[in-house]
Amino acid sequence: MAKLKSAYFCQKCGYNSPKWLGRCPSCGEWNTLVEELIAKDEPEKGNWRFGSNATRPVSKPKLIDEITAAEKYRIITEDEELNRVLGGGLVPGSLVLIGGEPGIGKSTLMLQIALSLTDYTILYVSGEESEQQIKMRAERLAFSNPRCYVLTETATDQIFKQIELVEPDVVIIDSIQTLVSPLIESGAGSVSQVKECAAEIMKFAKESDIPVIMIGHITKDGSIAGPKILEHMVDTVLQFEGDQYMTYRILRTTKNRFGSSSELGIYEMLGTGLRQVSNPSEILISERPVQLSGITIAAMIEGNRPLQIEIQSLVSTANYGTPQRSSNGFDPRRLQMLLAVLEKRGGFRLGTQDVFLNIAGGLKVEDPAIDLAVCVSIASSYEDIAVPQGICFAAECGLGGEVRAVNRIESRIAEAAKLGFSKIFIARNNLKGLNINDFQIKISAVDKLEDVFSELFG
Numbered sequence: 085m086a087k088l089k090s091a092y093f094c095q096k097c098g099y100n101s102p103k104w105l106g107r108c109p110s111c112g113e114w115n116t117l118v119e120e121l122i123a124k125d126e127p128e129k130g131n132w133r134f135g136s137n138a139t140r141p142v143s144k145p146k147l148i149d150e151i152t153a154a155e156k157y158r159i160i161t162e163d164e165e166l167n168r169v170l171g172g173g174l175v176p177g178s179l180v181l182i183g184g185e186p187g188i189g190k191s192t193l194m195l196q197i198a199l200s201l202t203d204y205t206i207l208y209v210s211g212e213e214s215e216q217q218i219k220m221r222a223e224r225l226a227f228s229n230p231r232c233y234v235l236t237e238t239a240t241d242q243i244f245k246q247i248e249l250v251e252p253d254v255v256i257i258d259s260i261q262t263l264v265s266p267l268i269e270s271g272a273g274s275v276s277q278v279k280e281c282a283a284e285i286m287k288f289a290k291e292s293d294i295p296v297i298m299i300g301h302i303t304k305d306g307s308i309a310g311p312k313i314l315e316h317m318v319d320t321v322l323q324f325e326g327d328q329y330m331t332y333r334i335l336r337t338t339k340n341r342f343g344s345s346s347e348l349g350i351y352e353m354l355g356t357g358l359r360q361v362s363n364p365s366e367i368l369i370s371e372r373p374v375q376l377s378g379i380t381i382a383a384m385i386e387g388n389r390p391l392q393i394e395i396q397s398l399v400s401t402a403n404y405g406t407p408q409r410s411s412n413g414f415d416p417r418r419l420q421m422l423l424a425v426l427e428k429r430g431g432f433r434l435g436t437q438d439v440f441l442n443i444a445g446g447l448k449v450e451d452p453a454i455d456l457a458v459c460v461s462i463a464s465s466y467e468d469i470a471v472p473q474g475i476c477f478a479a480e481c482g483l484g485g486e487v488r489a490v491n492r493i494e495s496r497i498a499e500a501a502k503l504g505f506s507k508i509f510i511a512r513n514n515l516k517g518l519n520i521n522d523f524q525i526k527i528s529a530v531d532k533l534e535d536v537f538s539e540l541f542g
Contacts, residue, residue: 092117093275098311100276120270159254159295162200165351165360166193168389169322169335171343174254177293178342179286181260181315182335183300183308184324189333189353190299192221193324194256196357197297199227204253206231207246211238211262211272225357238272240265240284252294257285259299261309273301278310286317315339326353330446332367333358337387347387365392365503368445375473378465382457383478383496383508384449390492390499392476394444395454397461402438413443414458415450422459422481429485430459430533432466453490455481456509459533460540469541474506477536479514485533489513501525509536 092101094117099110107114158173167173170180184190191213198206199222206229210218218234233250237243240263247255257263261273263281270276282298289296298318301309308315315321319341326333335349350361361367369381369392378397383390402408411419419441426432439462443449457477464471478496480488489511490496500508501524512529520527530536 090119091276092119093270095275098275098279098313118274120268120274120276159201159204161197163197163360164362165335165349166197168387169337169340169347169349170320171340171347174295174297175319175342176295177289178295178320179289179318180295180297180320180322181300181308181318182297182322182324183302185302188324188326189351189358190324191258192225193335193351193358194258194297194299195221196225196227198232198254198256199225199229201254202229202231204231205233205250206254206256207233207235207250207252208256208258209235209237209243210258211236212258224355227357238262238264240281244284244288247288247294255289255294255296257296257298259301260285260314261301273309275311278314282310282314282317325448326446332361332446334447344387348389364445365390365499368392368447369394369503375470377468377470378461380457380461380464380471381476381505382454383476383500384451384454385492385495386451390495392499392503392505393447393449393454395457395461396442396444397458397465398438398440399434399462399465400438402436407434407436408438408440410439411441413446413448414441414454418455419458421483422455423462425481425483425485425533426459426462430463430537432463434462434466437466451490452480453478453496455479456487456533456536460536463537463541467541471540474504475509475540476500476505476507477509479509479511479530481533487511487530487532487536493518497523497525497527 092104094108094110094113096113096116097108097111099108101117104119105117108116158175160173161167182190195208195218198208215234215236233252235243235246260282261278264272264277265280265284268276268280285296285298303309320337321339323336323338324333325336331353333351333353335351337345337347339345350364351358352361380395382393382395384393409416409420423434423439427434441458456479459481460471460477478490478493480490482488493510493514497508505525507526507528509528509530512531515529
């Protein structure tokens with residue numbers, strides 16, 4: 085017989101306390117501790133995995149020199165964008181968590197992946213939709229996989245029993261917040277339920293070598309719902325981003341134990357599902373207006389992928405006492421810094437001007453290599469002089485107005501040359517070890533912002 089006891093869990097951070105507290109000692113939030121009943125099995129009770137009475141093997145410590153380092157194969161999906169953000173494919177025994185806004189396309193993406201893996205047995209577990217609803221979406225996606233099983237269940241013990249019967253190669257769960265463990269008495273989606281269900285799934289994945297992909301809900305502030313430990317437990321955390329009113333979706337890696345944690349995949353949402361965007365640079369700059377001030381192109385790096393993005397600026401006279409500073413897709417604090425550099429080192433009187441900055445395509449950029457493009461874009465709008473076509477920029481700006489070198493300059497230059505740009509501005513320090521004759525593009529190396537402005541605007 086299971087023993088019942090109660091504890092108070094913070095619904096914000098997962099902190100637990102034996103008694104109720106008005107304020108959580110961990111995150112400092114008020115009135116977030118909720119009482120939940122917890123059932124603990126007797127020691128002789130059954131196996132967590134399939135509900136049998138078999139005992140689990142006892143783990144013994146091993147010397148690190150005695151452990152054989154075997155390179156595990158990866159399950160290569162038909163989705164090249166997903167393979168990229170995962171670091172080359174699904175690793176057996178890995179636990180992947182994907183989060184995103186409601187309606188952004190998480191379930192569509194996962195069902196599309198499940199139907200495209202025709203060489204593997206897939207178990208798609210849904211706690212949110214019926215079998216008929218999943219079938220309707222599958223018909224709309226125009227994919228077919230005779231080895232894809234669909235299970236509509238929320239109890240973890242029943243899910244593990246079906247896994248034992250089906251013996252899948254990949255398990256997809258939609259979503260972790262809908263699962264319920266019989267060991268916990270609280271409702272689905274609570275902190276204790278999410279933590280316990282995730283722990284059971286993690287043990288199953290590690291001991292069976294079957295990769296599991298879990299969909300996670302997010303809160304109002306954009307973080308994945310449930311305790312923060314959920315993101316620490318899994319091997320990979322993916323964020324599916326994008327505006328519901330735009331067609332493009334971005335799959336971004338925030339944690340990856342088997343590859344880069346700064347990769348990015350881009351999709352286009354269509355009526356028949358999500359289409360992979362293999363060359364996003366052409367899309368991000370395809371709608372560039374001809375000869376319009378305030379428009380520049382920056383050569384950035386996202387993970388291992390070079391991208392050309394369009395930066396739009398608008399500088400206008402402030403109608404009120406305090407000028408506005410607004411940016412979309414760019415760090416507002418860094419924008420303030422670059423404006424101060426332009427005013428101090430470049431001589432631009434921006435203290436009485438409203439400045440608006442936008443990264444086209446809905447991207448959020450953190451690469452410092454777009455600093456020079458941002459400065460030139462603001463100066464172009466301020467002087468109302470358009471930057472000539474065929475020019476792009478790849479450099480960081482310092483507080484002294486100097487143009488600083490950036491990493492992987494060869495990839496940035498090669499991407500610009502491939503897209504037909506005729507000239508690229510880089511820092512002079514990037515010329516070290518760089519053979520400019522290897523590229524079909526003119527390379528202009530500069531030391532200061534004044535050099536760029538004098539060459540472009542006279």
